[in-house]
Each structure stands twice: as C-alpha cells, then as structure tokens.
Amino acid sequence: MLSLTGQRSQLNERYTGLLAQRGHDSQGRREFHIMVRSGKYRRAVVECKRQSTPPAKATTELLNMKPISKLLLILLAVSTLVAEKCVLAEPQGELSFTIERTVAHSGFDGTKCWVHARAGAIPPGQPGNDSQEPLVVMTMQKLLLSGSDVFYALNETRSSDLGKSWTKPHEHDSFARQVVGLESEKLPTGASIAPHLLQAGDETTVCDFTPQWHAASQRLLGLGHTVWYRDNRVMHVRPRGIAYAVYDASTKQWAAWNTVDLPAELKFQCAGSGSVQRVELPGGDVLIPIYFKEPTQTQYSVTVVRCRFDGRTLDYIEHGDELTVPIKRGLYEPSLTRFQGRYYLTMRNDDHGYVSVSDDGLHFTPQRQWTFDDGSDLGNYNTQQHWVTHSDGLYLVYTRRGADNDHVFRHRAPLFIARVDPDKLHVIRSTEQVLVPERGARLGNFGVVEVSPNETWVTVTEWMQPAGVEKHGSDNSVFVAKLNWNRPSQLVKQFDAWDTIKTYFSPPQPWRGKFGSYKSPLEFADGTKAQTPADWQRRREEIVNEWEDLLGKWPPLITEPEVEVLESTRRENFTQHRIRFNWTPNEKTTGYLLIPDGDAPHPAIVTVYYEPETAIGLGNANRDFALQLARRGFVALSIGTTETSEAKTYATYYPSIEDAQVEPLSMLGCAAANAWHVLADRPEVDSQRVGIVGHSYGGKWAMFASCLFDKFACAAWSDPGIVFDEARPSVNYWEPWYLGYHPQPWRTRGLITEDNPARGVYPTLTATGHDLHELHALMAPRPFLVSGGAEDPPRRWEALNHTIEVNRLLGHENRVAMTNRPDHAPNDDSNEVIYSFFEHFLKSPAE
Numbered sequence: 001m002l003s004l005t006g007q008r009s010q011l012n013e014r015y016t017g018l019l020a021q022r023g024h025d026s027q028g029r030r031e032f033h034i035m036v037r038s039g040k041y042r043r044a045v046v047e048c049k050r051q052s053t054p055p056a057k058a059t060t061e062l063l064n065m066k067p068i069s070k071l072l073l074i075l076l077a078v079s080t081l082v083a084e085k086c087v088l089a090e091p092q093g094e095l096s097f098t099i100e101r102t103v104a105h106s107g108f109d110g111t112k113c114w115v116h117a118r119a120g121a122i123p124p125g126q127p128g129n130d131s132q133e134p135l136v137v138m139t140m141q142k143l144l145l146s147g148s149d150v151f152y153a154l155n156e157t158r159s160s161d162l163g164k165s166w167t168k169p170h171e172h173d174s175f176a177r178q179v180v181g182l183e184s185e186k187l188p189t190g191a192s193i194a195p196h197l198l199q200a201g202d203e204t205t206v207c208d209f210t211p212q213w214h215a216a217s218q219r220l221l222g223l224g225h226t227v228w229y230r231d232n233r234v235m236h237v238r239p240r241g242i243a244y245a246v247y248d249a250s251t252k253q254w255a256a257w258n259t260v261d262l263p264a265e266l267k268f269q270c271a272g273s274g275s276v277q278r279v280e281l282p283g284g285d286v287l288i289p290i291y292f293k294e295p296t297q298t299q300y301s302v303t304v305v306r307c308r309f310d311g312r313t314l315d316y317i318e319h320g321d322e323l324t325v326p327i328k329r330g331l332y333e334p335s336l337t338r339f340q341g342r343y344y345l346t347m348r349n350d351d352h353g354y355v356s357v358s359d360d361g362l363h364f365t366p367q368r369q370w371t372f373d374d375g376s377d378l379g380n381y382n383t384q385q386h387w388v389t390h391s392d393g394l395y396l397v398y399t400r401r402g403a404d405n406d407h408v409f410r411h412r413a414p415l416f417i418a419r420v421d422p423d424k425l426h427v428i429r430s431t432e433q434v435l436v437p438e439r440g441a442r443l444g445n446f447g448v449v450e451v452s453p454n455e456t457w458v459t460v461t462e463w464m465q466p467a468g469v470e471k472h473g474s475d476n477s478v479f480v481a482k483l484n485w486n487r488p489s490q491l492v493k494q495f496d497a498w499d500t501i502k503t504y505f506s507p508p509q510p511w512r513g514k515f516g517s518y519k520s521p522l523e524f525a526d527g528t529k530a531q532t533p534a535d536w537q538r539r540r541e542e543i544v545n546e547w548e549d550l551l552g553k554w555p556p557l558i559t560e561p562e563v564e565v566l567e568s569t570r571r572e573n574f575t576q577h578r579i580r581f582n583w584t585p586n587e588k589t590t591g592y593l594l595i596p597d598g599d600a601p602h603p604a605i606v607t608v609y610y611e612p613e614t615a616i617g618l619g620n621a622n623r624d625f626a627l628q629l630a631r632r633g634f635v636a637l638s639i640g641t642t643e644t645s646e647a648k649t650y651a652t653y654y655p656s657i658e659d660a661q662v663e664p665l666s667m668l669g670c671a672a673a674n675a676w677h678v679l680a681d682r683p684e685v686d687s688q689r690v691g692i693v694g695h696s697y698g699g700k701w702a703m704f705a706s707c708l709f710d711k712f713a714c715a716a717w718s719d720p721g722i723v724f725d726e727a728r729p730s731v732n733y734w735e736p737w738y739l740g741y742h743p744q745p746w747r748t749r750g751l752i753t754e755d756n757p758a759r760g761v762y763p764t765l766t767a768t769g770h771d772l773h774e775l776h777a778l779m780a781p782r783p784f785l786v787s788g789g790a791e792d793p794p795r796r797w798e799a800l801n802h803t804i805e806v807n808r809l810l811g812h813e814n815r816v817a818m819t820n821r822p823d824h825a826p827n828d829d830s831n832e833v834i835y836s837f838f839e840h841f842l843k844s845p846a847e
Contacts, residue, residue, distance in 0.1 A: 095393040097456075097483040099435060104138065104157060104166045104459075106477040112142040113464040113476045114169075115151070116275075118447025119457065120211030120220045120247075127218075128249020134451050135160050137220060137247060138459055139209050140169060140478065145465055149234050151207045151227060153177070154254065162451070163480050174245070174256045177203040177229075190226040190259040194239035194269040197295060203229045206243040206257050208274025210447055216284035216829040217311035217821050220247035223288065225272025226259065237295050240270040242288065242305070244314045260307060260314050261509065270295045273305075275384055275445060277335035279343065279361060282500045283819040283833040284309050285317065287361045289334035289345060299330035302347050304362055308508045310794055311822025315508030320362025327351055331367065337387035339394045339422055341494060346370070346385045346396065353380035353398065355425050370396075372429040373421065383412050383444035388456050388483065391490040394420045396427055397435060397458055399444055407472070413438030415446060415460060415481070435481045436460055440472025443479075453488035457481065497843070500836035504785070504817040507797040516798030518723075519769055521777035521806060533810050536780075543774050547708075550761055550770070551739070552662035554670040554708075555585050555654060561678045566590070573597050574630045576616065581678055583639065583671040584654055591639040591675070592616045593682075594630035601686035603842035604635040604679045606672055606712075608694040608701040610650075611640035622826040625693050628835060634842070635685050639675050640698075641668075650697070650737040658743065663761055665704050665738040672705035676712060689713055689842045693834060695787075695826055696720060696730070700738065706784065707775040714782055714841045716834045718826050719789035723772045723799045724765075726752055730824070731791050733772075734758035739765065773799040779815075780806040785837045786818040787830050794820050 105114065119138035122129045129135040136159045144150035154175035158167045178188035180202040187195060188204050209224035222245050228238040241259035248255065262268040271292035279287040286307050291300040301324040306317040324330040328350035335346050343358040347367065356364040370378035370385070379400030388395040399412045418432040435458055436443055446460035458481040462474040507514075522530040522539060525546075530539045567578040574596040583589045591612045596602060607615040607626040615626035615638035626636035644650050649657060651664030652671050662670070672692060680687035691714045694702035699720030706715035721731030729751050734740040736747065740762040752758045765771075776784070780803055786792055800816050807815045819833050826834075 093486070095390060096486045099433065100482040100484060101436065102163055102480045102482070104159070104163070104478040104480050105169065106475050108464055108470060108474075108476040110145070112144055112152075114140045114155075114461045114478055115143045115463050116141050116208060116445050116447075117459045117461045117478045118210045119449040119459050120213055120222070121449055121451045122213060122220055122249050126249065128252075129160075131160055133160060133162055135249060136163065136449070136451060136457075137211055137249075138166070138478075139211055139222065140461065141207060141209070143463070143465075144232075145467070147233060149207070149227065150229070150232060151205060153205060154209055156252075156254070158252070162455070163457070163482065170252075172254045174254050175205055177205045179203050189257060190239065190241040190243065193241050193259070193262075194295060197235075197237060197239055197269075198228070199230075201230070202235070203232075206245070208272070208445075209243075210276065210278075211247065212278065212280075212449070214280060214284075214286070214309055214311075216280070216282070216819070216827075217309055218823065218827055219311050220249065221245075221286075221309060221314075222247065222254070223273050223276065223278065225274040238270070239295065240272045242271065242273045242290060242314075246312070258313070260305075260316055262305070262316055263509075266294050267292055267301075275333050275335075277337060277386055277448065279336050279338050281503060282495060282829055282836070283504055284821065284829075285503045286314070287336055287343070289336045290319075291330075291332035291334060293330070299324060299326070299328075300332040302331045302334045302345070304334075304336060304343075304345070304358075304364075306362065306503065308503075308794070308820070310788075310820035313794070315510055315794065317503065317506055317508055318362070320358075320360075321364050323347070323356060323364060323367050325349060325354065325367065333384050335384070335386045336361070337389045337394070338494065339387075339389050340391075342422070344387065344394065344420075344422070346387065348382065348384055350382045353378060353385050357422075357425060368425065370398075371426050373424070373426045374429060378427055379411070382410050383442075384446070386446065386448050386458075388417060388448055388458070389450075389489075390456070390485060392487070394422050396420050397446065397448065398427075399442075403438075405438055408438055408440065409442045409463075409466060409469075410444070412442035412444035412463075413440075415443045415458070417458075417483075436479050438472075439474040440469040441474035441476070442469075450489070451482075453491065454485055456483040456485070456489075458483070495836075497836040497840040501785070501817060501833055501840060502814070504819050504833065505814040507801065507818075508794055511794055511797035511801070513801065514798050515801050516795075518771055518773050518799055518802055521774045521802055522809065530809065536806065536809055540778060543778060544708075546770075547775065550663075550765060551666040552660075554662060554666070554673075557670070557677065558582055558585070558674045559677050561674065561681055563678055563681075572631060579678075581674075583674045584652060584667070586655060587652065589639055589671070590642070591637060592626065593678075594626055594636040594638070595682075595684050596630050596633050596635065598633060600684040601689075602633060602635045602684055603689040603691070603838070604637070604682075604685045605629050605838065605842075606675045606679065606690065606692040606702075606705075607636060607638045607698070608668070608672060608692065608705070609638075609640045609698040610645040611642040612638040614638075614640070620825075622828065622831055623695050625695075625831075625834070628831065629693075629838060632835060632839065634838065635679060635682065637675055637679050639671070644737075653741075660741050663739050663741055664736070665700060665733070666708065668701045669705040669708045672701065673709040673711070676709065680711075687711075691715055691838055691842055693838070694718065694720075696824065699787075700733075703772070704775070706782075707778045710778070710782070712782070714784060714838070715779070716785040716787060716837055718787040718830070718834070719791050719824055721791040722776070722786055722788075722796055725791075728791055734760075734762040736760065738762075771799070773802050776800065776803045776816075777806045779803065781810050781812040781815055783815045783817070783837075783841050785834065787826065787834055788818050788820040789826070789830075790822065790824040792818070792820070794818075 121134040142152045155169040207227045211222040214221040245257040305319045331347040333348040343361040347354045353370040354367040358364040385398040415436040417435045441462035564580045577593040617624040617627040626638040653660040693716040695718035699717040703717045706712040725731040740760040742759040
C-alpha cells in the first residue's frame, strides 16, 4: 500500500491531469489541491454516500461543467473516490486526541462547594447565540458540606469563547426549593407521584442535572431528577421523578421545571434520570436511561424510556427491558450512547460498573461487568461512568481502584478515559489516560458535552467531602478537560428511513386513546357507525359528497396534460426543467420539474408553496423540499401561486375571482391533482408512487389535495393547522382565500370577531359540526405525516386518533404519524423525518 505522501501525490497527479484535460484553469486546480490537503473532500464522501450519487456519471457531468467551483471540485474527488471504493482515500491514522485542561471556577469557603458541573452546547446561529462559536451553558449546584447530598438551587455559568472565559455563576429562582404546605395548598412539582409519602414542611428541588442540545426542537433541554428533604436531610423513603427544564438563551433563563408522567405503577414512584447521558432521535424523541424502584425498596433497576419532546413538554411513550443485579442497591445511574448503529448502556453498581448493548435502544443484552481487555476487573465501583463518543471511536470515562488513590473517597479520582472495544465490550488498557488528575477530592460526578465535531469536553468539580481533602491540594476547582480530536467527528446519517420515522406513529401517553370533541368519521349521517371495511367505503363516499356539496365540485381534471418546457438546466445529480402547463381549465402555471439521474421509473413528489422557486432551493431555508428529494432520487414537481401571492389573493379561483364556484383551498387541491397527472404522464415516474408535501400555506394545500384526490400515495403536511382553531391567527381557514370565500371587498384579515365575522362556507362548516379530521380520514389507508410546529402541537393527536381508528377498521397500522417542534418554521431535523417518510413509503415499487 502506498504511503500517505504517495497516495496524496498520486491523487493530486490524477486529478490535476483530469482537470487540465477538461480546460479548468490553474486557480481551479489550486483550489482542488487545497481541498485534498485539508481533508475536506473526505467529509464530503459521507454526504455523497448518503445521497447515493452515481459515481461515474456524477464525475463525468461535473467535469463537463464550467467554471468549476470549490464544491464541485470536492464532489469530483468524492465521486471518483467512491467509484474506486476509496482505494485512494487518504489514511487518517488512528483516532486520537490531545487533552487541554482549564479551570472555569475555583475557590472553597469551607461551608459549601460546587458539585454536578455539567454543560450543554447551543450551536452557532441559534436564538440567543448569534456568534460563530457554540454557546456553552454549564449548570452547577451548591452542596452543604455538613450534610449528605444536601443541594440548593441550580446555578448557571456560560462561555461564548470555547472556554477561555466564563460568566459568574448565576442562581436561578426557578430551581429554588419548593415546600409542601397545608392540605388546601397546591403541591410542589413532582409531589403527585406519591403524595402519601410527604408531609407539611418537606422541601424539593432538582439535582444531578445535565443540559443537552435537542436538535429537533432547537432548544437546550436539561434533565435531572427530584430530591426531597425533611429537616434539610434527604428523606429515606421519598418520591422521585424525571425532572426537566428548557433554557431560553435569549433571556438566559431556565423555565420552571416539570416532571415526566410515567405509568401509574408503584415501581415508578421512585424513578429518576439523574446524572445520565441520553440519546436524541431524529424528529424529537429522546431515549432516556432511568433507574427506579418502589419507594420502600433498596434495589434499583435500570431501563430506557422513550419520551417525546416538542420544545415544551416531555411525554412518556414506552420503556424497554428492565435490568438489575441482586447486589446491594442493584443497577443505577445509567448512561446511554449510540455508536455506529448500536446503543451502549453503562450502569453503576456498589461493587462494579456494568455494561450492556442494544440494537434498538430499548432491548438490551444481559448486563456484564466492565473489564479491561486482559480480563481483569476495571476497578470502577459505586460511582458513575459516562461515554465519550466520536464517529470513529467509543470511549469510557471513569474512576477506579489501583491508581495510588486509596486516600480518595471510594477511589473517585483521578478521572480516566480509555477506548472501548465495541464488539467485545471491554476497556482497552493500553489506551487509558488520566483526564483530570486527583488532588484529594473526588471527581465521580461529571458530565460530557460535544461542543463541536472537533472538541468534546468533560466537566467536573472537586467535591470537597469528607472534611480535610483540601490538604492534598484541592480547592473545589471546576475543571474543563477538552478533548481536541485529530479529525472531526463526522455527521453521518445513522438511521435508515424506517428507524427514523417508526416512533412517530405512536401518540405520547397523555394523548393515547383521546378523541377530543370531534365526531367520529366512522359515524354515518343517520347516527349508525361503520363496522366493516365495506361500511367504511359507504361512509367514505358520504363524507366526500358532503364536503363536495359544501366546497363546490371540481371541474374535470386534465388527464392528458400538455407540458411546455421553457428552460433546462443541469444541477448536481438531476436535471431541472422550467415548465408551463394548465393546472385549471382556464389557467396555466409555471413550475419546475426536477428529474434525477438513474434508472427509471422513480418515485415522485409534488411540492406546493407560495411560489415554486423556494422548493428548488431559491427561497427560505428548510423549505427546499423539491431540491432535497431530487437529490435523494425523486422526480419533483414544484408549483406555487406566484401571481396571486404577489396580489395577496393567494389562491386559485374558478372560474374567476369575482364568482368562484369552488372554495379556493379546494381548488388548489384540484390544481395539485392536475400536477399529479403531469408527473404520472412522465416516463421517468412510477404513477403509483407519487406523494405531496408543503409547509404552512403549502401544508394546507398539500392536506386538501391529498385528502380530496386519492391518487396521491402519501403526504406530508408541515404545520398547516390540521383542524379548525379560531384562537390561532395562522390556522385561518375562515379567510376568503381558503374556505371563507365571498365576493370582494373581503373581510379584514385576522381573527374572527363580532365586528369582523367569518363569511362564506366556513361558518356553515363549523355550525354543522364539521372539522378537518373528516378529510384526514379520507387518506386511509394511505399514510400521512404531520410535521407539527407552533400550529400543530401534540394535542392534535385527538383529531388524528380518529383516522387511526379508521385504519384499524381497515386492518392497517402505522399510517398516521406526527412529529412536534415548538416553532412554526421547519428545521433540518424535522425535514429529515419528512424525507425518510417518503423514502420508506415511496422508494419501494408499489405492489
């Protein structure tokens, strides 16, 4: 095998020659050499593999494009490297890191000390962090030295310069102790788990807190658990709950904390998530390892709870296997990570540390003691271990016996790090390093935060108990041990399409089996109820006729469309055509047809929005559905209401805006149905695999189109407001361009009031008890995804559960899904679920 220098030289020579042959100038070749030397092309390999770019074809096409850009040069190198199975990939050597130790705070007053220093990182560009660097938020608490685990309110310190400086610790009133009052008074947070264990004067707060960035909601979410005191001593028999709080970086405040509602079982009356590491799933679900027991018992068990976080509330979905050992206090203080497609769980026990592994994060192999690779015991006991995870390597951070540390309480210092063999589940002794040296004080309670792909930090305080530890040099320093990687951790897509979406077909526990005040779509107009699939077909026809009578009948669809190609452009791995066609009998529209490379027929998508340019990548971020899906091998047709959006009439009016005979939103559905025929007529498209997607205004449009036209195989609706909600100004179906059409002059835009009432068919719909869940039911058994934001919070499951019931009658499950985020705007994470949804339901040829 060639040396590193030889491989680089051969690679440079090969591509310099190719670029010269194709006429690219010396500047372009210099740019390419820079990319090769910097290793940036290697990171693009992952993206090329993710998009399944056909290497040979992509290389040829990229070489033919002038002028060549940096990005194209990178992709050129990547394409050929992938084609050659990376034979020429530049070897990176063994993964390694350097350790940089800094001190965020120090000082010891002999009465209290800082403990539980753990940090979360808010990425650049997020609200409250306008800088180019991550904002690191570290939480700590004061501990009373004369007691045992006597904690006070949470404090926070921040660094915006990668740990060079830190703000003064700030105490948050939202974490002040809450007190049990008289019977008539409201109970403190978390007391409802087991109120019978409490009495007046008992106090509670949150401890063992760990903040971590939650990408789906774009919020910093902190987890810990409750602790209860009586006479300022930890109660022996007490409730315990999973506590959480959300940080607002703009105001630098933690919101009031809350607890997760677990199943009403005795074993969960004492269940906590203190000091744990969790795993975030695409779309918002969180895998949280917890430990639990009945309050009067002493032995803990560990499980992983799947919860859903919408940016405000953390709700229970399910939990997995329950692990324990019959040794003293069992297993507790677990930490979870995901590495190269598998889940790894480390657990504390009074005598040994334990480890287990899982393929799905819920079902684990039997626990086993941690050992070194020579078979000897790791020596960790009665304290935490946590993971450091890089895309190319898995590490354990721990304390242990046998390090000339018998003078340290439970041998909880120094803090070590070593690489883990992920297959054999042991620690490789030769890789062990001291991460934070000991100075007499214990270092067993610590946190890990991935600050950037290049840096991972371990944060820990010197715990100044028992008395006298300072004689060895400790002073309650808050250490930040920075691991600087020799290569960045790659942002690799770790989940296949089904793994990404499967969790979102299940409502969170608070909304399971809840139907709200919505009338069942299974109920006929005469009050009887559909009991069989045949009954449902009759009821479905009844719904269609009722809504058609209310909304107006569509004109005949244009089943043999005439399409004019106005312009064609080569882009990435697809060709973009600007086209014009009739989308109503008397109106043409201009849109964009994106046709990917590769063997046809392809699955296809109609994207809808205010104008068609946004979906092809020429508008606001994260609304480029057509572009992203074309990259993934879908034919995409982007359409929009450019002219009417500019005129602020927004919709399509048939036969005219002066005398519309079809409600405008329904007519938009008709236009999308005609767009479906444009795709179905293309030889590159499998007409049985065509979906539709839109955001906000486009979400309403996509919803009506897919519900009213059953040839759309599936659909994704991004935060349209999926039911009527007159308290939300953006769920504005009453406006004249949606379902409240009336001749101009139109009502003043805004909420319905006595002075500004709704007009047109909308008041008739609501007065007669109709709502949009009836249209959702027309999708069954076709699958759909609600990508919910500000307008579609988790309570929308009350409407969606009705369609689940229809699918259940038809013998189908996993047909109705919803994700939730707090903001209206889509983001990378929410969109990844949309793309995975279409990949799962449309990529396989229709049966």
